[in-house]
Amino acid sequence: MTTLAVNSPAAVLQPKRSTLVLRYLRRNKSLGFGLAILLFLTLFSITGHLVADVNKLAYPLAVKPKQPPNPLCVFDSTMKIGKNCFVLGTDFYGRDLFAVMAKGLGQTARIGLLAGVLGTLVGTLLGFTSAYFGGAIDTVIRGITEVLLPIPVFLIQVLIAGAIDKKSVTVDTMALIVVMLAWMGPTRVIRSQVLSMRERMFVNVAKLSGMSNLEIIFKEIMPNLLPFLGSALVGQVFGAIFASFGLAVFGLGPLREPLIGNTVYFAQYQASFFNGWWWWPLWPSMALILIFGALTLIMVGLDEIANPRVRRSE
Amino acid sequence: MYLVRRVLFLLFVIWVTSTIIFFIPRISPRNPIRERLAELSRSTGYAPKDLEKIVQAYNQKFGLDKPLAQQYAEYMGSVLRGDLGPSLNQYPKTVWELILEALPWTIGLLISTTLISFVLGNMLGALTAWPKSPRWVKGLMAPMMMLQGVPPYLLGLLLIFFVAFRAKLLPMGGAYEIGTRVSFTAQFIFDVLRHQLLPGLALVLSSVAFWALGMRGMGITIQGEDYVNFAEHKGLGAMVIFRDYYVRNALLPQVTGLALAFGQVIVSGVLVEQLFGLPGLGGLLGKAITANDYFVIFGIAFFIIISVTVLMLLVDIVYPLLDPRIRIDSK
Numbered sequence: 001m002t003t004l005a006v007n008s009p010a011a012v013l014q015p016k017r018s019t020l021v022l023r024y025l026r027r028n029k030s031l032g033f034g035l036a037i038l039l040f041l042t043l044f045s046i047t048g049h050l051v052a053d054v055n056k057l058a059y060p061l062a063v064k065p066k067q068p069p070n071p072l073c074v075f076d077s078t079m080k081i082g083k084n085c086f087v088l089g090t091d092f093y094g095r096d097l098f099a100v101m102a103k104g105l106g107q108t109a110r111i112g113l114l115a116g117v118l119g120t121l122v123g124t125l126l127g128f129t130s131a132y133f134g135g136a137i138d139t140v141i142r143g144i145t146e147v148l149l150p151i152p153v154f155l156i157q158v159l160i161a162g163a164i165d166k167k168s169v170t171v172d173t174m175a176l177i178v179v180m181l182a183w184m185g186p187t188r189v190i191r192s193q194v195l196s197m198r199e200r201m202f203v204n205v206a207k208l209s210g211m212s213n214l215e216i217i218f219k220e221i222m223p224n225l226l227p228f229l230g231s232a233l234v235g236q237v238f239g240a241i242f243a244s245f246g247l248a249v250f251g252l253g254p255l256r257e258p259l260i261g262n263t264v265y266f267a268q269y270q271a272s273f274f275n276g277w278w279w280w281p282l283w284p285s286m287a288l289i290l291i292f293g294a295l296t297l298i299m300v301g302l303d304e305i306a307n308p309r310v311r312r313s314e
Numbered sequence: 315m316y317l318v319r320r321v322l323f324l325l326f327v328i329w330v331t332s333t334i335i336f337f338i339p340r341i342s343p344r345n346p347i348r349e350r351l352a353e354l355s356r357s358t359g360y361a362p363k364d365l366e367k368i369v370q371a372y373n374q375k376f377g378l379d380k381p382l383a384q385q386y387a388e389y390m391g392s393v394l395r396g397d398l399g400p401s402l403n404q405y406p407k408t409v410w411e412l413i414l415e416a417l418p419w420t421i422g423l424l425i426s427t428t429l430i431s432f433v434l435g436n437m438l439g440a441l442t443a444w445p446k447s448p449r450w451v452k453g454l455m456a457p458m459m460m461l462q463g464v465p466p467y468l469l470g471l472l473l474i475f476f477v478a479f480r481a482k483l484l485p486m487g488g489a490y491e492i493g494t495r496v497s498f499t500a501q502f503i504f505d506v507l508r509h510q511l512l513p514g515l516a517l518v519l520s521s522v523a524f525w526a527l528g529m530r531g532m533g534i535t536i537q538g539e540d541y542v543n544f545a546e547h548k549g550l551g552a553m554v555i556f557r558d559y560y561v562r563n564a565l566l567p568q569v570t571g572l573a574l575a576f577g578q579v580i581v582s583g584v585l586v587e588q589l590f591g592l593p594g595l596g597g598l599l600g601k602a603i604t605a606n607d608y609f610v611i612f613g614i615a616f617f618i619i620i621s622v623t624v625l626m627l628l629v630d631i632v633y634p635l636l637d638p639r640i641r642i643d644s645k
Contacts, residue, residue, distance in 0.1 A: 151622075152618060238463065251604065264468075
C-alpha cells in the first residue's frame with residue numbers, strides 16, 4: 001500500500017498532456033466543437049487531394065458538365081473519385097465539385113491564414129509600440145486607428161478589388177487586399193492590454209531588476225498576452241475569410257480558381273436554382289457555414305480562456 | 315464641447331474616406347468610358363473608326379482629362395454643394411437619381427430587419443440569461459452562437475434552397491413578380507412583401523444572435539447586482555424585476571451597438587440584395603463596380619459613410635438621455 005502511494009503520485013496527479021487537453025476541451029464545449037468542425041473540413045480537403053486529381057478536376061472542362069451528385073458511387077473501377085463517378089456532382093463548367101470543394105477549402109484556408117497571420121502581426125506590432133513607448137508614436141498610431149475604425153472596411157476592399165485588373169487577381173493578392181485594412185482591431189485590443197499590463201507589479205519588478213525593454217516585452221508581457229493574441233488571430237482569420245467571401249460573391253475574386261466563394265458566385269451567376277442544379281451552390285454554402293460557425297465557436301471558447309469572468313453560467 | 319469635438323472628428327472621418335474612395339477607382343488601370351464603348355460596340359456589332367476621338371470627347375465632357383488634383387478639388391467642391399455628378403455608365407441619369415431610385419428598397423429592407431432583430435434578439439438574450447426561464451429557452455444559445463458568425467448571404471442561399479426551390483412556398487428572387495406594374499395597389503404591395511420575406515428572414519436570422527449574445531452577457535453581469543437582489547427581497551414580482559430592473563439596465567449598451575450595427579448591416583444588406591436580385595443600393599453598387607463607374611461608386615460609398623457617421627452621432631446624443639449617469643458636459 002504505502003510503496004504504491006509513494007511510487008505513483010506523479011503518475012496519478014499528472015496525466016498525459018494530451019488527456020489534459022482533451023479534458024479541457026470537454027469542459028470548454030464551444031472550443032471543442034469548433035476545433036472538431038475545422039478538423040473535419042481539413043481531413044475532407046486532404047482526402048480530396050489524395051484520392052482525386054484536384055489540380056485538373058477542379059478546373060473547367062475537366063469532366064462531363066451538369067451531372068447530379070451520386071453519393072453511392074464512392075469509387076469507380078479505376079479506384080479514383082471523379083473519373084466517371086461524381087460524389088458531389090459536377091457544375092455547368094464541367095468541374096468535379098468534389099475536387100472543387102477539396103481544392104477550394106485549401107485555398108480558402110490559405111487566404112484566411114495568410115491574411116490572418118499578417119493582420120495579427122501588424123496589429124500586434126503597432127499595438128505594442130503604441131502602448132509600450134507611448135508619446136508621439138502612440139498619438140499617431142491611435143489617431144490613424146480611430147479614424148479608420150468607423151469606416152465600413154468592406155466597402156473599401158470592394159473598391160480596391162474592383163480597381164485591380166481582373167487578370168492579376170490571385171489567391172494571394174486577395175489575402176493582401178483583405179489584410180490592408182484589417183489590422184485596426186488587433187491594434188486596439190493589444191494596445192489596451194499592454195497598457196494595463198505595463199502598470200502591473202511584475203513589469204515594474206522586472207524593470208527595477210534591470211531587464212531591457214525587449215526582454216520585458218518577450219519574457220514578461222508576451223506570455224500574458226497569448227490568449228488575446230490567439231483570439232485576435234482567430235478573429236482575423238474569420239474576418240479575412242468573411243471579406244474574401246464577400247469580394248468573391250461580387251465577382252471580384254480570382255475567377256479561375258475554385259475558391260469556395262467563387263463557386264457560390266458562379267452558381268448564382270448561372271442561375272443554378274432556376275435551372276435546377278441545386279447541388280452546385282449547396283455544397284460550398286454548407287462548407288462556408290461550417291467554417292464561419294466553427295471559427296465563431298472557437299472565438300467564444302478562446303474568450304472563455306482570455307477573460308475567465310465570461311465563464312458560462314449553467 | 316464634447317459634441318463639437320465629436321462632430322469635427324466625424325467630419326474628418328468623412329473627409330478621409332471620401333478621399334480614399336475618390337482616388338482608388340481613378341488610379342485603377344481600368345477606364346470606364348473605354349469599357350462602356352467596347353461593350354456597346356460588342357452588343358451592336360458596330361465598331362466606330364474614331365474610337366479615340368469619342369473617348370476624348372467623353373473624357374472632356376466629364377472633366378476626366380484634367381489632372382487628378384484638379385479633378386479632386388472640383389469634384390469635392392460639387393459634392394459639398396450636394397451634386398454627386400452624372401453616371402458614366404447610364405449617362406443622362408445623375409448619381410442622385412440612381413441612388414434615390416434604389417434607396418427606398420434598401421431602407422425598407424434594412425431598417426425593418428434591423429429593428430425586428432434588435433427587439434427579438436434582446437428579448438431572447440434576456441430570457442436566456444434569466445435564471446427562471448424554462449430549459450428549452452436556454453438551449454437556444456448553442457445554435458445561436460453558430461448562427462452569429464454566418465453571413466446572411468449564406469443563410470439566404472439555404473433559404474432559397476429549402477423554402478423557394480424545394481417547398482416552392484416563396485419566390486426565389488426579384489423585387490416583384492415579373493410583368494406586374496409598379497403601383498400602390500394592395501395586390502402589388504402584398505406581392506412586394508412576399509418577395510421581401512426571404513431576404514428579410516436571412517438578415518434577421520444572422521443578426522438576431524448578435525443581439526441575443528450581447529444582451530445575455532449584460533444580463534449575466536446584472537444578475538449579481540445589489541439592486542436586483544434588493545428588489546427580490548422587497549418581494550417585487552418576477553415580471554417587474556425582469557422588465558424594470560433587469561432588461562432596462564442591460565439594454566443600455568445595446569443601444570450603442572445599434573448604430574454600429576447599421577454600418578455592418580448596410581454592407582451585408584448589399585450582398586443579400588445582390589443575391590436576391592433586389593433593385594436596392596447593393597445591386598447598384600455591384601453594377602457600378604463591374605463598370606468602374608467612378609461617380610456612382612463614389613456616390614454610394616459616400617452615402618453609406620454619411621449614414622454611418624450620422625447614426626454614430628445620433629447615438630452619442632441619445633445615449634445620455636437614456637443613461638443619466640453619463641453627462642456630455644462632464645467629459
